[in-house]
Amino acid sequence: MSLTIGKLAAAVSVNIDTVRYYERKQLLMPQSRTASGYRVYSQDSVKRLRFVRKAQGLGFSLQEIKELLDLSQMPEKDCGDVRARAQSKIIEIEDKVADLQAMLEALSKLAEYCPGEGRPLEECSILKHFYEGNG
Amino acid sequence: MSLTIGKLAAAVSVNIDTVRYYERKQLLMPQSRTASGYRVYSQDSVKRLRFVRKAQGLGFSLQEIKELLDLSQMPEKDCGDVRARAQSKIIEIEDKVADLQAMLEALSKLAEYCPGEGRPLEECSILKHFYEGNG
DNA sequence: CTTGACCCTAGACTAGGCTCTAGGGTTTAT
DNA sequence: ATAAACCCTAGAGCCTAGTCTAGGGTCAAG
Numbered sequence: 001m002s003l004t005i006g007k008l009a010a011a012v013s014v015n016i017d018t019v020r021y022y023e024r025k026q027l028l029m030p031q032s033r034t035a036s037g038y039r040v041y042s043q044d045s046v047k048r049l050r051f052v053r054k055a056q057g058l059g060f061s062l063q064e065i066k067e068l069l070d071l072s073q074m075p076e077k078d079c080g081d082v083r084a085r086a087q088s089k090i091i092e093i094e095d096k097v098a099d100l101q102a103m104l105e106a107l108s109k110l111a112e113y114c115p116g117e118g119r120p121l122e123e124c125s126i127l128k129h130f131y132e133g134n135g
Numbered sequence: 136m137s138l139t140i141g142k143l144a145a146a147v148s149v150n151i152d153t154v155r156y157y158e159r160k161q162l163l164m165p166q167s168r169t170a171s172g173y174r175v176y177s178q179d180s181v182k183r184l185r186f187v188r189k190a191q192g193l194g195f196s197l198q199e200i201k202e203l204l205d206l207s208q209m210p211e212k213d214c215g216d217v218r219a220r221a222q223s224k225i226i227e228i229e230d231k232v233a234d235l236q237a238m239l240e241a242l243s244k245l246a247e248y249c250p251g252e253g254r255p256l257e258e259c260s261i262l263k264h265f266y267e268g269n270g
Numbered sequence: 271c272t273t274g275a276c277c278c279t280a281g282a283c284t285a286g287g288c289t290c291t292a293g294g295g296t297t298t299a300t
Numbered sequence: 301a302t303a304a305a306c307c308c309t310a311g312a313g314c315c316t317a318g319t320c321t322a323g324g325g326t327c328a329a330g
Contacts, residue, residue, distance in 0.1 A: 038278080072262045086245060090239060093238055196287090
């Protein structure tokens with residue numbers, strides 16, 4: 001039920017060096033080492049590694065993922081902690097979407113007014129529509 | 136109405152070296168230089184610099200931001216070209232929005248089923264999702 | 271018992287985006 | 301007039317998230 005690093009990497013379709021990198025970053029430690037120094041991983045590592053990749057796909061940084069993983073290992077913690085992190089990531093992403101939509105609007109206007117019917121371009125500049133003000 | 140590099144940087148809460156870096160990257164050129172070589176910026180640079188920071192937060196690379204900024208600066212003769220570029224940026228951004236919305240949906244679903252405060256981590260749908268299954 | 275596939279380490283390298291250092295000139299306030 | 305605060309350049313160094321290389325050890329099959 002244990003794996004070498006190569007098998008683990010293949011099982012999750014991750015570069016073998018990436019697995020070693022995650023170890024340096026304390027995200028995924030091998031269960032043990034063989035006498036000759038080979039890393040030995042448990043089946044649990046497959047789950048953990050998948051966790052990392054999934055969470056990355058949802059926009060979490062390795063540091064944030066480490067925190068989530070550490071959290072999941074603390075028996076005294078509850079779902080509220082995890083949920084709060086998910087919640088704040090949701091807000092982060094929602095903000096981005098809103099900003100992107102503002103940018104879309106600016107660009108649409110730019111494209112709309114563009115066909116050169118005497119409209120000065122400055123009237124629909126991206127800067128002007130997307131960002132005039134203070135943030 | 137003109138600013139030194141230090142004032143500009145302070146106005147947008149950006150490191151002064153970052154402003155110089157953006158100049159090397161052709162994103163933000165000073166209006167002129169004083170006789171002694173000091174950069175002179177216009178009020179417009181503040182907007183432009185803010186735009187850069189905002190767009191970065193949305194996941195655009197400096198190269199992409201340069202392209203966006205160049206769009207709003209293009210002379211009218213290139214109108215067809217401007218329109219085409221705007222159009223392709225629109226598609227890029229729409230893709231980005233779609234990606235973020237997929238993330239949002241996944242995260243929201245996870246958070247929704249998470250029992251939250253006071254419940255043990257074993258019941259956390261978020262961790263469970265990351266840990267289990269095969270994706 | 272050797273060949274090939276696999277593993278090890280340290281460290282270099284990448285790209286993008288800064289941030290800092292060294293060494294020096296300029297401006298402003300006292 | 302001098303010190304603090306500000307500016308200049310070139311170039312080095314740092315972060316994230318890997319990826320790759322060199323030089324070597326180990327393991328399984330024929």
